[in-house]
Amino acid sequence: MAAREHRTVLREEAAALLAPAPGRRVLDGTVGGGGHAETLLERGAEVIGLDRDEAALAAARARLSRFGEKFTAVHANFRDARRTLDALGEGAMDGALVDLGVSSFQLDDEARGFSFSRPGPLDMRMDxxxxxxxxxxxxxxxxxxxxxxxxxxxxxxxxxxxxxxxxxxxxxxxxxxxxxxxxxxxxxxxxxxxxxxxxxxxxxxxxxxxxxNDELGALEGWLADLPDLVRPGGRAAAIAFHSLEDRPVKRRFAELTKGCICPRALPVCGCGKTAGWRLLTRKAWVPSVAEVARNPRARSARLRCIERL
Ligand SMILES: C[S@@+](CC[C@H](N)C(=O)[O-])C[C@H]1O[C@@H](n2cnc3c(N)ncnc32)[C@H](O)[C@@H]1O
Missing domain, CATH: 1.10.150.170 (Putative methyltransferase TM0872, insert domain)
Structure with a gap:
């Protein structure tokens, strides 16, 4: 049985960090059922939504059709986000979001092979x-x-x-x-x-x-490409659901937001490295008690965000 809905995790929090507004353009790398994208669009941003799952994209297209040309859906892996933007003739964006893992639509549809409680084919591919x-x-x-x-x-x-x-x-x-x-x-x-x-x-x-699905390889690709995906003043946010996802996000965000790397004993900086980004979430943001009560699948979510200077 396919799930009727995917409950978007940290919806308000992600929107607050990405600061959607008219004239701002956001790349949602995991558009899924379109929950995050919907909030960003409602607040005036334009959204390019990627998903490697055609069925998820179809659901997003249907849900977000009322936004017309403000929403563009593309079947793509977010590890190829830069190439996808190039093909659309797009430069760097004001925001980039990934909400990692699989959606309830995928998990609860035994035909996709993710379910251990009901028999389904041994598939598990998102694409x-x-x-x-x-x-x-x-x-x-x-x-x-x-x-x-x-x-x-x-x-x-x-x-x-x-x-x-x-x-x-x-x-x-x-x-x-x-x-x-x-x-x-x-x-x-x-x-x-x-x-x-x-x-x-x-x-x-x-x-x-x-x-x-080589999920961690895709995440590494997205993290490596952030300087080409987000323009100065823009923001990148990631929602991770376990430490294997959260660790590389934390490490890459720390690397991008770190300035001088000279030993402290040096009286003046010799490395010349300046931070190109600033951290907007010193600690990862987590769902409220109320959100976890409503949606137990949210319990392990961690949201981190950086801003390009
Ligand atoms: C947690 S759901 C996203 C839910 C969405 N934010 C919402 O609010 O409805 C994750 C989605 O990302 C997609 N996905 C996972 N890894 C991907 C990748 N590397 N590239 C593109 N899409 C990916 C999955 O197919 C799934 O639809």
Missing amino acids: RSAGEPLSAWLDRVEETELERVLRVFGEERFARPIARAIVRARQAGALPDTAALAKVVTEAIPAAHRGGPIHPATRTFQALRIAV
Whole structure:
């Protein structure tokens, strides 16, 4: 069953930081259902919305059609944002936003293969027109690489037994769908560790999704390109949902906002480096208690923002 709605996370907060206004142009790299874009458009900004998922783009187009030419939807990966802007004849923007990960539309639609509670195909691609589905990836991945992916991208402490169980099940032809995968994962985890508030397969599914979509590679590409995406006076904001996403955002924002890097003992600066950006969120902004009560999926969100000087 596809979700009827995706609840936009940190909607007001992201809009406050991006300062939308008539004449300002924002690149929403993860337009999804269009929630953030809608708020930015309502406040007068023009928005170019990218998504690598055609179905998400169709939903955004429908929701935002009332804004006419103020909203442009493009099927693209935000790692290629600079190339996409070039193709549109656009220079640097006044704002750039990414709201990372998958949407409820994707998670709750078992046909997309993200769900561990209902059987679906082993796919997990956000962009079904590119790359390989999870089934193909699982067919060729070595057990040691699978274990590494589960440990690093899932922070899964039982990565080794889970990887072994998945490879065995795959060899036996016993992985027809996501429900079978979730069962294999659950049974590979010692019984004493299967309880708790989250499903035992959650970390494995997160890790596989990150690998299949090269999510961290895309984020690194966007972060590297920020100086070409945002003009002086413009702002860049990222909403991360776990530390693997938040850490690179924090590191890159710190790098861009850091001035002189000379040792303190030097009486005068010799490096000549000046900060090209300033941090607008000294600590990451997090959702209010009320937002988490309304939308438990928001609980791990972290919003950071910088402004180009
Ligand atoms: C959390 S949802 C965004 C929700 C949106 N901000 C809203 O308020 O409705 C993330 C969206 O980003 C898309 N996405 C994830 N990684 C992407 C990437 N590298 N390039 C483009 N879109 C991406 C997903 O397909 C999904 O639709």
